[in-house]
Amino acid sequence: MQEQIQDRAIADPEHIAISKSTGIKIDWRDGHHSDYSLAYLRDECPCATCTGAHGTDPQKSNYSKPELFPMYKPTLRMESVEPVGQYAVRIFWNDGHSTGIYSFDHLRRICPCEECKALAQSKLQRESGAFK
Ligand SMILES: [Zn+2]
Ligand SMILES: [Zn+2]
Numbered sequence: 001m002q003e004q005i006q007d008r009a010i011a012d013p014e015h016i017a018i019s020k021s022t023g024i025k026i027d028w029r030d031g032h033h034s035d036y037s038l039a040y041l042r043d044e045c046p047c048a049t050c051t052g053a054h055g056t057d058p059q060k061s062n063y064s065k066p067e068l069f070p071m072y073k074p075t076l077r078m079e080s081v082e083p084v085g086q087y088a089v090r091i092f093w094n095d096g097h098s099t100g101i102y103s104f105d106h107l108r109r110i111c112p113c114e115e116c117k118a119l120a121q122s123k124l125q126r127e128s129g130a131f132k
Pocket of ligand 1: 045046047048049050051097099100
Protein backbone atom coordinates (compact mmCIF):
# COMPACT_ATOMS: atom_id res chain seq x y z
CA MET A 1 0.00 0.00 0.00
CA GLN A 2 1.34 3.38 -0.91
CA GLU A 3 0.46 6.45 1.00
CA GLN A 4 0.51 9.76 -0.73
CA ILE A 5 1.56 12.66 1.39
CA GLN A 6 1.47 15.36 -1.21
CA ASP A 7 -0.87 17.95 0.21
CA ARG A 8 1.95 20.36 0.82
CA ALA A 9 5.29 21.31 -0.59
CA ILE A 10 8.18 19.03 0.24
CA ALA A 11 10.44 20.61 2.82
CA ASP A 12 13.60 20.76 0.82
CA PRO A 13 15.91 23.68 1.52
CA GLU A 14 18.01 24.98 -1.31
CA HIS A 15 19.99 27.43 0.75
CA ILE A 16 20.22 28.06 4.47
CA ALA A 17 21.70 31.26 5.84
CA ILE A 18 22.56 31.08 9.53
CA SER A 19 23.33 34.09 11.66
CA LYS A 20 24.02 33.25 15.27
CA SER A 21 22.83 36.64 16.47
CA THR A 22 19.78 37.21 14.27
CA GLY A 23 18.35 33.89 13.08
CA ILE A 24 17.97 31.57 10.14
CA LYS A 25 16.81 32.25 6.62
CA ILE A 26 15.89 29.43 4.30
CA ASP A 27 15.35 29.45 0.55
CA TRP A 28 13.24 26.44 -0.25
CA ARG A 29 13.53 24.54 -3.48
CA ASP A 30 9.96 25.39 -4.41
CA GLY A 31 10.80 29.09 -4.36
CA HIS A 32 9.45 29.88 -0.89
CA HIS A 33 11.50 31.96 1.54
CA SER A 34 11.38 31.66 5.30
CA ASP A 35 12.90 34.04 7.79
CA TYR A 36 13.05 32.87 11.42
CA SER A 37 14.07 35.15 14.24
CA LEU A 38 16.10 33.67 17.10
CA ALA A 39 13.31 34.17 19.63
CA TYR A 40 10.80 32.50 17.35
CA LEU A 41 13.04 29.50 16.74
CA ARG A 42 13.77 29.11 20.44
CA ASP A 43 10.07 29.25 21.28
CA GLU A 44 9.26 26.70 18.61
CA CYS A 45 11.84 24.23 19.88
CA PRO A 46 10.45 20.80 19.01
CA CYS A 47 12.22 18.81 21.74
CA ALA A 48 10.33 16.66 24.22
CA THR A 49 11.07 18.98 27.13
CA CYS A 50 9.71 22.08 25.41
CA THR A 51 6.64 20.37 24.01
CA GLY A 52 5.89 18.20 27.05
CA ALA A 53 6.05 15.04 24.97
CA HIS A 54 6.83 12.83 27.96
CA GLY A 55 3.66 13.76 29.78
CA THR A 56 5.42 16.49 31.73
CA ASP A 57 4.44 20.13 31.59
CA PRO A 58 5.77 21.81 28.50
CA GLN A 59 8.76 23.97 29.37
CA LYS A 60 8.13 26.23 26.44
CA SER A 61 10.20 29.37 26.43
CA ASN A 62 8.62 32.69 25.63
CA TYR A 63 11.39 34.77 24.19
CA SER A 64 9.17 36.25 21.52
CA LYS A 65 6.38 37.33 23.86
CA PRO A 66 6.49 40.55 25.79
CA GLU A 67 7.30 39.93 29.43
CA LEU A 68 4.75 40.50 32.11
CA PHE A 69 7.47 40.85 34.70
CA PRO A 70 10.58 41.91 32.87
CA MET A 71 13.64 40.23 34.26
CA TYR A 72 17.19 40.37 33.17
CA LYS A 73 17.72 37.82 30.45
CA PRO A 74 20.91 37.47 28.48
CA THR A 75 20.47 38.18 24.81
CA LEU A 76 19.50 35.03 23.02
CA ARG A 77 22.11 33.65 20.68
CA MET A 78 22.88 30.43 18.90
CA GLU A 79 26.21 28.98 20.00
CA SER A 80 26.28 26.64 17.05
CA VAL A 81 24.13 24.91 14.51
CA GLU A 82 24.92 21.37 13.45
CA PRO A 83 23.44 19.48 10.54
CA VAL A 84 21.64 16.27 11.50
CA GLY A 85 21.72 13.92 8.57
CA GLN A 86 20.03 15.33 5.50
CA TYR A 87 16.84 16.34 7.17
CA ALA A 88 17.42 18.54 10.18
CA VAL A 89 19.64 20.92 12.11
CA ARG A 90 20.39 20.90 15.80
CA ILE A 91 20.63 24.28 17.50
CA PHE A 92 22.80 24.92 20.54
CA TRP A 93 21.48 27.97 22.39
CA ASN A 94 23.44 30.19 24.72
CA ASP A 95 20.84 29.56 27.44
CA GLY A 96 22.18 26.01 27.65
CA HIS A 97 19.40 24.36 25.70
CA SER A 98 20.50 22.03 22.91
CA THR A 99 18.06 19.15 22.65
CA GLY A 100 16.02 20.68 19.83
CA ILE A 101 16.40 18.94 16.50
CA TYR A 102 14.73 21.16 13.93
CA SER A 103 13.74 19.05 10.98
CA PHE A 104 13.24 20.93 7.73
CA ASP A 105 9.70 19.63 7.86
CA HIS A 106 9.19 21.33 11.22
CA LEU A 107 10.84 24.51 10.00
CA ARG A 108 8.68 24.65 6.93
CA ARG A 109 5.59 24.07 9.06
CA ILE A 110 6.45 26.93 11.42
CA CYS A 111 7.38 29.37 8.66
CA PRO A 112 6.29 32.72 10.11
CA CYS A 113 5.43 34.46 6.83
CA GLU A 114 1.92 35.78 6.30
CA GLU A 115 1.12 33.23 3.63
CA CYS A 116 2.03 30.23 5.80
CA LYS A 117 0.39 31.69 8.89
CA ALA A 118 -2.87 32.10 6.96
CA LEU A 119 -2.54 28.55 5.67
CA ALA A 120 -1.95 27.11 9.14
CA GLN A 121 -4.88 29.12 10.47
CA SER A 122 -7.30 27.76 7.87
CA LYS A 123 -6.01 24.25 8.47
CA LEU A 124 -6.60 24.66 12.19
CA GLN A 125 -10.12 25.86 11.56
CA ARG A 126 -10.82 22.93 9.26
CA GLU A 127 -9.50 20.49 11.84
CA SER A 128 -11.37 21.96 14.79
CA GLY A 129 -14.51 22.08 12.63
CA ALA A 130 -14.22 18.36 12.02
CA PHE A 131 -14.59 17.62 15.72
CA LYS A 132 -17.82 19.52 16.21
ZN1 LIG B 1 13.57 22.34 23.59
ZN1 LIG C 1 6.09 30.84 4.52
